[in-house]
Amino acid sequence: MKVASVSDIKRIDELASARYGVSHEILMENAGAAVARVVDMVAGVRNLLVAVVAGTGNNGGDGLVAARHLASNGAEVRVFVVGREDKMTDLARINLARVRSAGIPVEFVSEENISELRSELEYSDVVVDALFGIGLNKPVEGVYRKAIEAVNSSGAIIVGVDIPSGVNGDTGQVMGVAVRADYTVTFGLPKPGLLLYPGAEYAGEIFVSRISYPRALLEDESIQVETNDPVFIPPRRPDTHKGDYGKALFVAGSRQYLGAPLFSSMSFLLAGGGYSRLATVASIVPHLGSKASEVVYEPLAETANGTVAYANLERLLKLAEWADIVVVGPGLTTEEETSRLVREVVARVDKPVVIDGDGLTAVSASPEVLRKRSKPTVLTPHLGEMSRLTGVGVDEIKQDRIGVLRRACRDLNSIIVLKGAHTLVGMPDGRVYINLSGNPGMAKAGSGDVLVGTIAAMYGLGFPIEVAVRMGVFVHGAAGDYVAARRGIDGVTATSIMHALPRVLQALREDIDGLYALYALREL
Numbered sequence: 001m002k003v004a005s006v007s008d009i010k011r012i013d014e015l016a017s018a019r020y021g022v023s024h025e026i027l028m029e030n031a032g033a034a035v036a037r038v039v040d041m042v043a044g045v046r047n048l049l050v051a052v053v054a055g056t057g058n059n060g061g062d063g064l065v066a067a068r069h070l071a072s073n074g075a076e077v078r079v080f081v082v083g084r085e086d087k088m089t090d091l092a093r094i095n096l097a098r099v100r101s102a103g104i105p106v107e108f109v110s111e112e113n114i115s116e117l118r119s120e121l122e123y124s125d126v127v128v129d130a131l132f133g134i135g136l137n138k139p140v141e142g143v144y145r146k147a148i149e150a151v152n153s154s155g156a157i158i159v160g161v162d163i164p165s166g167v168n169g170d171t172g173q174v175m176g177v178a179v180r181a182d183y184t185v186t187f188g189l190p191k192p193g194l195l196l197y198p199g200a201e202y203a204g205e206i207f208v209s210r211i212s213y214p215r216a217l218l219e220d221e222s223i224q225v226e227t228n229d230p231v232f233i234p235p236r237r238p239d240t241h242k243g244d245y246g247k248a249l250f251v252a253g254s255r256q257y258l259g260a261p262l263f264s265s266m267s268f269l270l271a272g273g274g275y276s277r278l279a280t281v282a283s284i285v286p287h288l289g290s291k292a293s294e295v296v297y298e299p300l301a302e303t304a305n306g307t308v309a310y311a312n313l314e315r316l317l318k319l320a321e322w323a324d325i326v327v328v329g330p331g332l333t334t335e336e337e338t339s340r341l342v343r344e345v346v347a348r349v350d351k352p353v354v355i356d357g358d359g360l361t362a363v364s365a366s367p368e369v370l371r372k373r374s375k376p377t378v379l380t381p382h383l384g385e386m387s388r389l390t391g392v393g394v395d396e397i398k399q400d401r402i403g404v405l406r407r408a409c410r411d412l413n414s415i416i417v418l419k420g421a422h423t424l425v426g427m428p429d430g431r432v433y434i435n436l437s438g439n440p441g442m443a444k445a446g447s448g449d450v451l452v453g454t455i456a457a458m459y460g461l462g463f464p465i466e467v468a469v470r471m472g473v474f475v476h477g478a479a480g481d482y483v484a485a486r487r488g489i490d491g492v493t494a495t496s497i498m499h500a501l502p503r504v505l506q507a508l509r510e511d512i513d514g515l516y517a518l519y520a521l522r523e524l
């Protein structure tokens with residue numbers, strides 16, 4: 001599903017009326033009706049005590065339409081408008097008049113009577129939050145802040161209109177204070193702020209209503225963000241050779257880090273890869289061999305500190321000629337000689353390369369190595385590594401994940417997986433995918449190693465590199481969810497995620513609709 005920025009939605013909104021004759025009034029009527037329908041779905045509307053807290057803009061207008069529909073369907077509705085009547089938009093004013101003529105009580109809330117709002121809302125079964133939507137343009141203060149606090153302390157079921165008020169529609173950041181909705185009914189398409197934390201937490205369960213926007217507008221390719229939906233994995237053909245499912249070379253590990261090479265190279269096989277070759281320091285090969293006999297090992301010369309020595313360069317370049325895809329980085333350490341080797345390998349390997357962990361630190365020192373590559377490059381940074389790659393501070397990245405990611409993909413000519421809640425996948429052409437699988441239990445050592453093995457496996461299964469990265473991220477997250485559901489969130493470890501990978505592939509082959517439904521937003 002496409003994910004529309006605030007400016008995308010404003011453009012769609014204008015085109016809907018200018019080009020298709022679908023007026024703002026029609027859109028507002030459909031929006032309000034959708035809110036009323038969800039209130040009925042989640043709480044049952046007959047004799048329900050509903051308070052609609054409306055702003056003076058069109059988000060408030062939606063709330064007023066919802067009030068009229070709910071009252072018509074048998075609910076006891078009261079409307080509280082926060083702000084001055086003379087500030088109301090035309091559409092909000094028209095709908096206020098209709099609410100009043102339907103005999104629905106309306107009260108204007110200001111600093112003088114804001115204290116009564118709190119007690120009024122405590123008598124409500126449902127509160128509809130229609131204060132701000134995509135028009136939020138500054139931190140929430142004063143009477144609006146108090147109104148949001150009153151909504152949050154009401155103890156009622158809270159249904160957000162379009163966006164929970166106070167959440168930035170594009171970034172998901174909370175602008176001072178925000179409504180903690182149980183449900184959010186969003187219009188046309190979801191906004192990034194509903195899917196990125198903390199906004200995703202404030203939105204609750206999301207319902208999407210297209211409110212009769214013409215389909216062509218909602219699918220326009222000028223909208224460059226979308227949810228990372230899984231695609232069908234073809235069945236394994238019976239007459240196959242292990243080479244058919246991809247040959248991956250992993251340059252990983254050190255005497256200090258034994259888990260990373262194991263998780264990455266083994267996850268490749270468990271996620272469907274064919275031939276996993278691990279080039280690592282000779283001193284740890286016996287240990288790893290006893291744990292993962294299915295992996296083929298290339299013992300490498302090592303530095304005094306037990307890291308991969310530069311002298312291995314020619315050998316690694318030769319091995320890379322054999323491989324379909326090369327993964328560099330997990331557990332290599334940031335030993336200067338080893339980092340120098342990483343940069344040379346990345347610069348000279350004429351195959352798709354996935355760079356993770358310490359490999360990212362190595363290439364951060366000279367990003368032109370990435371720019372000059374002709375074959376695809378995949379980077380899988382967490383926030384801190386992204387900061388080192390881009391020179392942008394972590395807090396600044398959090399303020400605009402999509403914008404920072406998009407610029408970095410273009411600047412570094414790379415596909416970038418920005419790990420976090422939720423993980424984002426950016427493409428050099430500007431497209432960004434928001435991944436909805438995964439859970440906080442996965443933020444543990446080794447989880448990233450499993451991810452890169454899974455990405456390489458998707459490429460081995462035959463997906464084009466961009467799809468392979470998206471699918472690797474989805475499958476990895478779904479495997480973590482599979483474990484959390486069966487063993488509890490504390491049971492989510494690199495090992496348990498790794499062993500859940502085959503289950504997810506099986507589900508994708510046998511019941512992709514079921515798996516898709518697990519993560520898709522509910523459509524009205």
Ligand SMILES: NC(=O)C1=CN([C@@H]2O[C@H](COP(=O)(O)OP(=O)(O)OC[C@H]3O[C@@H](n4cnc5c(N)ncnc54)[C@H](OP(=O)(O)O)[C@@H]3O)[C@@H](O)[C@H]2O)[C@H](O)CC1
Nearest residue numbers: 013027028057058059132133134135136137138139140162
């Ligand atoms: N665009 C669509 O496709 C549809 C939109 N609908 C609904 O309309 C809202 C957007 O409505 P809009 O009037 O643009 O803005 P809001 O209602 O979100 O905000 C109202 C005004 O509030 C002021 N504002 C913004 N931030 C603050 C703040 N922190 N404190 C106080 N006031 C604030 C701002 O006015 P200013 O004059 O102060 O700048 C806003 O204009 C959309 O979300 C949908 O719910 C349609 O009904 C459906 C289609």
Ligand SMILES: [K+]
Nearest residue numbers: 132161163165
């Ligand atoms: K709202």
